[in-house]
Amino acid sequence: MMAPWTSRVPLAVLLLVLLAARCTDGYKPVVIVHGILDGPKEFETLSTFIKKVHPGTEVHTISLYNNLESLKPLWMQVRDFKKAIKEIMNKSPKGVHLLCFSQGGVICRAVLSTSPNHNVHTFISLSSPLAGQYGDTDYLKKVLPNHAKKMVYIFCYNKMGQKMSMCSYWNDPHHRADYLRGNTFLPLINGEKPHKFMKEWRENFLRIKKMVLIGGPDDGVITPWQSSYYGFYDAREDVVEMRNQEFYKRDTFGLRTLDARGDVSVCVQSGVEHTHWHSNFTVFTNCIEKWLI
């Protein structure tokens, strides 16, 4: 007579195998969008982190506008990144996660607002100037030589200047009117300047299930660093926190709604320099890992 367990063991093993397969199968693909003056190469470590903790995850680091190409007009980049992201989404009926670094976060924000029917589940912004940038760090001096931050607005807020990616999120708190008039990117994306797609863009953006905002005080490039979670300078260069920003209070692009839903998660980490965010395993463990399911 056969002992009851001999027939049950294979069944149990089979079930475990099936379960494991289901779990691996369950991780949504992760789409990575790089930042200014970098490219997919800089994200190999991050990709390794993801596959190590969640084996079987598809990771797509989009190879577009790499390195110096990243300085090209931002709306043009948005158009092409949107196309690439859409192709991945179409092959992933269960949805994708979008993980975007620095300038890439600003690109992703525009992609989300201008993509009807997107299926991005979680949008992770890794040290991005989401509320703008006002600071001329060494890193940016490579791009804008001989310009002190006080003068950049003259260069940026016109048709020519807007052809350089960085000018599209340059936010000079001392020249608000010029920013609203001459910046044809960020004031529209954040709904600071009314436009006819406001309602549609807000609805598109709000299709995401979760937004994770990562940044920290030792970043050294994003200025003010609180811009990584929608804080920004007022005219006296004091930082006004996200919830006191006009675009938040007036819910111009969906931020207040998302926050009220409980779907904005902020993860502040100190001791991380700008170009180290994506390769720091502590940051990955503390701020990213749990959302990639």
Ligand SMILES: *[C@@H]1O[C@H](CO)[C@@H](O)[C@H](O)[C@H]1NC(C)=O
């Ligand atoms: C990694 O991140 C942690 C905080 O999450 C920080 O304390 C540490 O200094 C970082 N290390 C590097 C090399 O950036």
